[in-house]
Structure formats: C-alpha cells, structure tokens
Amino acid sequence: MTVRNFSTTKGIIRFEGSDRMIYWRRFAMLLGLAVVIATMGLIRDSGAVIIAAMLVAPLMTPILGTAAAIVTGDISRAVALLVVVWIAALASIGVAWLIVFMTDFPRGVLLPNEVLSRTDPGAEDLVIALAAGLAGAYVQVQKSELSLLPGAAIGVALVPPLATVGILLYFQEFDGAYEAMLLFATNFGAIILSACAVYIATGAGRLLLRSEKRRMRFSMGLAVAVLFLVAIFAQLSTTTYYRYAETRAESALANRIREWAQDVPVEIVRIDVRARERTAEVWAIVDLPVDAALRVASAAEQLPAKLTVTPFRLVARDILGQDYKVTVRYQPRYAWQVDLATDDVAPAPYVDSDHLN
Template identity: 40%
Template sequence: MTDTRGAASSTGTGASDQDPSLTTLQRPRVWWHRHLDSEERQRVMLELAIRRQEHWGFRFAMMTTLSVIVAVMGLSADSAAVVIGAMLLAPLMTPVLATAACISMALFRKALRSFGVVALATVGSIALSYVLAAIFMNGELPGEVTSRVAPDIRDLVVALGAGTAGAYATVRKDTSSSLPGVAVAVALIPPLATVGITLEAGNPTFARGAMLLYTTNLAAIIFAGAVVFVITGFVPPKRLATTGLRSLAVSAMVLIVVVAIAIPLFQASTSAVEQSDREIEAQQIVATWLGPVEATRTPDITFEGERITVSVRSFEPPIDQTALVEAMEAEFGADRIVSTEWDQVQRAVTTTTAVPTTTIVSDEERLQAEVEIIVDDWLAEDAPPSGRRRDALTIADGVVRVDASGVGDAPSVASLIERLDAELEQTLEVQLTWLKREDVPNGEPEPTRDEVLFGPVEVEVEAWATVNEVAVEGLTIVDGQVIVKLTGPVQPDATGLVDSIDELLGTTGDVQVLFTRRLDITTTTTILRVVNTPL
C-alpha cells in the first residue's frame, strides 16, 4: 500500500516536472495580442527597417523610382491597371509604418530617421514625375490625374482604415497577405506623381489638391498605425510598466498632433474640393466648346471675382464663343462675365519641291473667303487710326456671325448687309459681336483710384497691426473695396481699423477684415532615467 501511494505520488510529481508550462498552455487566448514574443517583435522591426539592413536604402530608392515611372506612365495613358501596378511596387508604406512603430515605442530618434526617409522620397518622387511629365505628356490632363486632385473626408476615412489594416497585418504574420490590398486602398505614389504632372502642366490648384490627398493619407496612416502597434502588444509589457506616465504622455502627444493635423486638413479639404471641382467643370465646358479644335496645350481658366477668362492656344483660327458663354453662365451664374483670349500660332513649314496638284474649293469655302473680304473692307472704311479688326467669322444656316473689335462704336451693321446683298448672289443674316477698345496714351498712365488709396490704407493697417500685435497677411483694394487679411494668437477688435479705412475711402461698408488665429503648440518632453529592458 505504501509503495503504491509512493508510486502514485512519484508519478504525479514526475508529470509535473516533465510539463512545467502546462498552466501556460491552458491560458485562454484573446482575439488581439496583448503581448508579442521577442522573436515576433524582432521580425516586425526587421521588416520595417527599424533595425539597419545592409543595402536597404539602395533597394528602397530603386523600387521607389520604378514605382514613380510606372505611375506616371499609367496616369499619362489614363490606365487604372497600370496605376494599380505602381501602387503594388511602391515601398513607401514601409518607412511610414516604421515611423508609427517608433512613435508607439517612444523611439523618437528612429522615428525622425524613418520620417526623414519619407520626406526625401516625397521630394524625389515629385521631381522625377515632373521630369517624366515634361518628356511624355502633352495636351489635356487625363481622368486618372484629375480624379486625384479633389480629396474629401472619405479619403481620410479610407486612409485611417488602411493604416489600421497595414499595422495589424505587419504585426500578425498570418494576415500579411492583406498588405497588397492595403497598398492599393491607400495609395501614396500616385498622388505624388500627380503633383509633379500638374506642376509641369502649370496648374498649381490641381497640384495643391493632389498634395493634400497625399498628406491626408500620410497623417492618417501614422496615427492609425501608432494606435494599432500599442493595442496589439508590439510595445513590450515590461517597457510599458517601467515607463509608466511617460508612455501615457507619449500617447497623449501623438493624439494631440494627429488632432491638430486632422482639423486643418478637413478645412483645407473642403476648400480644395470646391476650387478643384469648379476648375474641372470649367475644363469640361471648354473641351465641349472646342470640340474638334486642336489646342496646343490645356486651356487656362482663371476665376477673378465675377470674371471668367479662358485662354486658348491653337493652330486654328478663333471660333464663336456664344456656346461657351451660355454654358459658363448656366453652370456658374448669369452674372458671370466670360471672356476669351485666343492665341493662334503658326505651324512650322518646311519648303520642299512637290508635284503640282489641283485644289478643289467647295462652295462653303468660297463663300467664307468672299464674306471675309467684304467684312474686312467694311471694317476698314472710315476706321480710326488704331484700326478695327475681325476676331472671328462663321457662317451657318444663312447667318454670318462676326466677332470684331476696335476703338469707339461699331460701324453700321446695315451697311454690311447692303454690301453682302450687292456682292453676293444670296441673302445672309448678320449677327455682330463688338468689343469696344480704348487707345492707351503714350507715357505712364494715370494711377487708378485703387492705386492712389493703397498707400494710405497700407500705412494705416500696418500701424494698427503693430499696436495690436498681429501680422498683416495681405491687403487688396478692388473697385474701392478693401480686404485686409490678418493673423495672430488672439483676435483683436477691428472696429477702429474699419472706421479709419472708411474715413480714407470716404464711404462705409466697403471694408472686410479677415482674421486667422495661429496657436503656438509647444511640446515639453520629460526624460526619465530608466533601466533598459531588452526587446
């Protein structure tokens, strides 16, 4: 009996000695990692290049360059498939997630190093895409480009979700197959390529919109990644226990920075969307108006107050702008003033010896030529010294539409109709659009009232701003209306400034003061001496 109990006791003790981790193996697991093994943590740091790797910089630069080249080619060809290929090639997600991981670990020097890699890649990608666009792109911007110049709040939500997924897939090795989908969901290289393309095309508004999309993605990934790295146990429990309040302070600082970035990004996103949408709508209207007319470059469209100016450069002569004016007024309001600037350039012609050919002129071409001669003679008759000119002439459905300009009033349309009836075999109706011009006298022109008022108003604004400790960001005077832009930490009372300017103007109600509040966010970091714990 004694031996049996002893054997049983010995057996029980032996089983316990052979499996000391039995209790650990039976510990229930949860759906998220509260603690990562040291080996897993080292793997993540190696994948994110937080620990130095031999020749990693060369490989990163090579893959970034190739992804920019593919992105520019895809954007210029308006090919979504090629652009997606550039997203999959781009390695920029690695240093971005490395920045987030270092922030979660309070490794600020390494975070700055990773973010420096991101900054260099950003500048280099824009410069390379600018050069490639100058070589391979010409004409209107493709749809794949214009679709990335008007970000909104949905892009921020997508970036937050993709940043969360990217960090989680990096920590959890069993979900790493989701990383290509993350790269497609929150693209970083295509917006940078769009910035370079739009800058080369001379469209800074679109460039700002694309840069805003990139900045939104970048900030959202870093924020979401830092949060996920803490939640999933990437930061060792011992490190959290020893750092204590310092870890909490780091988390609070990260949250403050993200919120500070998110608020102006949302406001700028709304403004950029409105401005970019307006230009996109205007470009579509101009493209419809031009139709088959070939422009040597994308038409420039400027919005200045109530005036919309469309500048076209083409090998072909000007066309009737009636359809353009009607479409612009229907889209942007009937009070808009629409004007066009048509720059007709000559094609380079090489003189060669060719076999004589017989040219057959159609009846429409012959009629067009005869009417142009009659109209030119009509404009030249009794013209002022500065002359008159024919800007455009079209004939359709028995109606001659003439756009002409000159100093003074237009000549009599009735006399033109008489000339056409006398010299042609058919009766045509005449519609004249006359642009009245003025001769500019030699010498320096007299200053306008706005120019005369600008000096005294500027002195008054600068003096008032100095007293109230604010900065003057801008001052404009248009048609007697004064707009003052100020910035500073505290909004002052501008009643005295408005009254002073009203006295200079001699009127009231024509002064607008815009104030932008600027806050100085000073971050204080307390460095504690702690015992280093191995990762």
C-alpha cells in the first residue's frame, strides 16, 4: 500500500470537515439500531438476531481509525477517536439498560444463555479478536476484499457485549457486567494492535521513517496499546485458568459420584463448581427402593442403604479438597420395573443419561 493510499484510508475515518454532521448522524443511527437489535436478540436468546446486530454496528470504523492514527503518529487524533469509541460504548450500555427497563423484563427469571455466554471471556477470545482485527484492517486497506468485511464484523462482536452489560446492570448482576465489559475491552485492544500490524506491513512504515517525532509518537501510542492488552490478558488468563479448573473438577466429581453410587440409580442433572468462591453445587435425582412408597420416613431415611456406606462429603472432598463448601440438591424419585409377562416388580435399571451444564 502506498503512502497516498494510506492517507486516503485515514481520511475515511475523519470526523471533521463539512460533512461531519452527516457522518455523525449516520454513525449514531447505525449504532442505535445495532444496540436495539442486539438487546432484543439477547433477551430473546436468538443468535441469528445478534449476528444481525454485529453486521449493523459501526464501531469497527473508529477503532480502526485509532490504529491508523497511532501508526501515523497522530496522537491527538488517536485520543479523539478513543473518546468517541468509549462515549459510544457508554451510550450503548445506557440504551440497552433503557430498552430492558421499558420492556419491563421480569427480574426473577433465569438469564438467557446468549447473555450468560458473554460473561465468561477467556484467552481464546483474545486470539479470536486478534485474528478478526487483522481481517478487518486488511479489508479496509484492500478494497477488492470487501466481501470479507461481514465475516470480520461477526468475528469481533463489539455491540453484543455492550448490550449484555446494560442488561446485566438492569438485573444488578454487577460481576457478570464486569466480565462482559472485559470482553468488549479485549476486542477493542486486540483490534487496535492487530490493525497497527496490518497498516505497518502494508506501507505505512514509510511514514514513520520520515520523521523522528512521528516515530516517537508511534512508539508511545503502540506502547500504551500493548500495555492495555497485557493488562487485559492478565485478567483473561486468570479467568481461563479458573474455567478449565472448574470444568475438570466438574467432570471428575461426576465420575466419582458414578463410582460411589455403583448400581444405585443416581441421575446427575447438573454440577456447578465455582473455583473463586470455593463452592460447588450438585443437582441429582435418586431412585428410591421399591418399598419406599410403603414406608413413612424422611427422604433421607428412604435413600438406598448403599449410598450411606460412604458419606457423600468424603466423595466430594476427594475431588475438591477440604476448603470447599458443597450444596447438594437432590430429588427422590419412585421408580420400579414391571415384567409384563409375570407382573413381577423389581428395582428400576440404572439411568445413564448424565449431563453437565
């Protein structure tokens, strides 16, 4: 890419000039529509609607513009575009909160999976954002590859995490809102860094060689971007570690429960391990013996005798350790098997349909 072409690319992201109000109106309109679409898609738990919001959102342009300003050593423009991006981000959060408030979405219901899926960012999200940022910057430079732009926009979800923050703030789920904001910050920092690499590789480096002052400004801007991304990566690394630790613990505990139950029908419904809080929950359904319906006793006294040989707390402690608190939620179920030829009644067979959420 020549220097002249790079200057043309830079001009695309200008907010000045005689037509600046036209751009601002278009930017505000598209951003507002994207937030509305994303929020409704998140509430309805519709992935297709959320993808539509990714395609409409205009936030990629000023973020790429920030990278272009850093590469050309124009720190004042980079700061101005950063202010634009974060004001737009805060406005998006406010609009999402207002939409949920106006729809009077009930607070006591379970949050949709599409919302919850954006509250657990990890290191892999950083890799995705870096790759999509490279694609987005490349498409901006190479106009012949504009067909790739929708894929880049979908790869880096900018508006859905912001809408998620607004929704979670409405529900007063502040920890989840922080995690969703961390996902947006991850995408934001990764796009800037990867776009800088693309711009330098495609010709902008010639501008840096012409001026010592420009090189110093570029170095300062790039250092800030790298430090920001390092701080984000530290957060993501911790989150990723805990997530994989929780997944391994949940799998190990499920296997240990199956070994502990042996031939007693115990259906594991759900296991949740939270490594940060050192807590765990086990949801299970236990088949009672055939004669349990004829006995008057508490649910605990009606459990199969084999389950009382080894206390469950010892089973959980083998996997999780002594510093965990485990909540067990089990539901007794009457179950039996009838031989239709002889009418003989026997215990029901083992239910092998365990699944983890």
